[in-house]
Amino acid sequence: MAPKKHQLQMLPAAAANAWGIRTTFHSLIALLLAVLVVIALYLTQKSGELMQDRTTRKSSGDLLARCNLFSGKWVFDNKTYPLYKEQKCTFMSDQLACQKFGRKDFNYQNWRWQPYQCDLPRFNATALLEKLRNKRLMFVGDSLNRGQWVSMVCLVDSSIPPAKKSMYQNGSLATFKAIEYNATIELYWAPLLVESNSDDPVNHRVPDRIVRVQAIEKHARHWTDADILVFNSFLWWRRSQMKVLWGSFEGPDAIYKTVKMPRVYEMALKTWADWLEVHINRTKTQLFFVSMSPTHQKAAEWGGAKGENCYGETEQVFKEGYRGQATCPEMMQVVDRVLDDLKTRGLNVQMINITQLSEYRKEGHPSIYRKQWEPLTEDQISNPKTYADCIHWCLPGVPDVWNELLYAHIINL
Ligand SMILES: *[C@@H]1O[C@H](CO)[C@@H](O)[C@H](O)[C@H]1NC(C)=O
Ligand SMILES: *[C@@H]1O[C@H](CO)[C@@H](O)[C@H](O)[C@H]1NC(C)=O
Ligand SMILES: *[C@@H]1O[C@H](CO)[C@@H](O)[C@H](O)[C@H]1NC(C)=O
Ligand SMILES: *[C@@H]1O[C@H](CO)[C@@H](O)[C@H](O)[C@H]1NC(C)=O
Ligand SMILES: *[C@@H]1O[C@H](CO)[C@@H](O)[C@H](O)[C@H]1NC(C)=O
Ligand SMILES: *[C@@H]1O[C@H](CO)[C@@H](O)[C@H](O)[C@H]1NC(C)=O
Numbered sequence: 001m002a003p004k005k006h007q008l009q010m011l012p013a014a015a016a017n018a019w020g021i022r023t024t025f026h027s028l029i030a031l032l033l034a035v036l037v038v039i040a041l042y043l044t045q046k047s048g049e050l051m052q053d054r055t056t057r058k059s060s061g062d063l064l065a066r067c068n069l070f071s072g073k074w075v076f077d078n079k080t081y082p083l084y085k086e087q088k089c090t091f092m093s094d095q096l097a098c099q100k101f102g103r104k105d106f107n108y109q110n111w112r113w114q115p116y117q118c119d120l121p122r123f124n125a126t127a128l129l130e131k132l133r134n135k136r137l138m139f140v141g142d143s144l145n146r147g148q149w150v151s152m153v154c155l156v157d158s159s160i161p162p163a164k165k166s167m168y169q170n171g172s173l174a175t176f177k178a179i180e181y182n183a184t185i186e187l188y189w190a191p192l193l194v195e196s197n198s199d200d201p202v203n204h205r206v207p208d209r210i211v212r213v214q215a216i217e218k219h220a221r222h223w224t225d226a227d228i229l230v231f232n233s234f235l236w237w238r239r240s241q242m243k244v245l246w247g248s249f250e251g252p253d254a255i256y257k258t259v260k261m262p263r264v265y266e267m268a269l270k271t272w273a274d275w276l277e278v279h280i281n282r283t284k285t286q287l288f289f290v291s292m293s294p295t296h297q298k299a300a301e302w303g304g305a306k307g308e309n310c311y312g313e314t315e316q317v318f319k320e321g322y323r324g325q326a327t328c329p330e331m332m333q334v335v336d337r338v339l340d341d342l343k344t345r346g347l348n349v350q351m352i353n354i355t356q357l358s359e360y361r362k363e364g365h366p367s368i369y370r371k372q373w374e375p376l377t378e379d380q381i382s383n384p385k386t387y388a389d390c391i392h393w394c395l396p397g398v399p400d401v402w403n404e405l406l407y408a409h410i411i412n413l
Pocket of ligand 4: 136
């Protein structure tokens with residue numbers, strides 16, 4: 001009540017000015033209306049152009065310049081999707097094979113991403129392999145990027161006869177090869193991009209994570225010759241602070257400091273960016289960064305019961321623009337800043353913006369339908385949500401669409 005009273009007391013003093021205020025107010029409204037009309041006219045013209053594009057333009061050459069592929073909606077399409085069968089993919093991962101591990105609802109495999117302004121080019125494995133002839137396509141990052149890599153391998157797998165492909169793992173590097181095309185689709189495990197004590201591709205679950213924010217060469221030397229590089233790194237940074245090491249792990253010069261997020265993330269990405277600036281051949285290598293993959297660990301965020309998570313979900317979130325609280329805007333801004341800065345240095349890293357479109361897909365995670373590395377306890381079995389994986393994604397599923405977005409860019413290169 002207090003502020004109201006204060007306002008009332010102000011009135012008499014302001015009365016003399018009232019008319020003056022009202023006229024300015026009216027002209028302001030008029031001005032605003034004029035601006036709105038101009039904007040509306042502009043927009044109608046714009047969408048007219050887009051409509052024309054959709055009907056007349058066959059070549060997708062400037063599709064990407066004119067269409068925001070990341071703004072759109074999910075459309076149920078069980079005629080075209082899934083793009084491959086889970087059981088038919090030679091290199092399917094047990095962490096992502098939800099059907100194999102007991103999932104009984106399959107609609108999560110049937111969704112097509114429909115951008116508002118245009119259509120995505122239809123995925124054509126042969127066309128992609130032609131594009132990759134004598135080339136290396138390399139994914140670098142964490143387990144979400146690994147999921148996208150598995151998806152990409154599965155997407156081309158059925159187009160290549162068994163004797164004409166190989167899979168080879170050596171340490172952090174896994175290489176799928178389409179022999180006749182002399183094309184490789186590779187994964188390099190580097191969950192933090194820079195060096196850390198979580199770099200072992202198998203045993204990386206260490207309790208006390210330490211990151212060397214200034215050291216990347218050990219990983220990066222494997223990337224130098226790649227033709228297309230697809231990076232990601234978010235999940236492993238999702239904590240309030242990180243232990244940082246200057247100097248080497250074993251050396252007597254080691255200095256440890258704790259650095260807060262997102263500052264430490266920015267330090268690491270700067271190291272990554274500096275490496276790219278110096279080592280990447282701009283005429284040869286195409287660079288991509290996949291944005292943050294959202295998680296669905298708190299059902300309350302989308303109107304579900306408190307304490308629940310993605311376990312049992314069979315439908316997506318239908319609220320336009322839905323964003324979970326775990327999706328950290330500060331971190332995405334760091335990536336934006338680093339990529340903008342790289343652009344001023346003549347290096348173009350294209351963002352594959354999967355965040356918003358994946359936010360809707362609360363039903364797309366493996367939940368309990370994946371291989372468990374540890375035997376389940378009685379408590380877990382009696383309360384399945386406690387071990388549900390609401391971070392990674394079932395295949396076929398959401399990462400196939402990430403690859404369709406990547407495909408749209410690669411095919412247009
Ligand atoms: C990603 O796309 C969504 C939807 O178009 C947009 O709201 C968001 O700002 C984009 N994020 C980035 C980092 O470009
Ligand atoms: C696709 O979905 C519709 C509606 O749910 C269903 O009637 C139809 O049988 C499905 N088709 C296939 C091929 O699964
Ligand atoms: C896929 O691409 C190949 C090679 O460019 C082409 O010959 C073939 O017709 C395409 N298939 C479809 C279904 O468009
Ligand atoms: C096969 O591809 C690699 C790059 O991945 C290239 O260095 C090599 O020259 C290619 N081989 C032939 C025979 O073209
Ligand atoms: C495996 O990778 C290591 C380290 O990069 C390399 O020295 C070695 O030659 C590779 N082994 C094979 C068989 O390619
Ligand atoms: C960069 O790549 C292009 C195309 O592959 C090649 O012709 C050129 O020699 C490379 N430049 C350097 C400095 O390696």
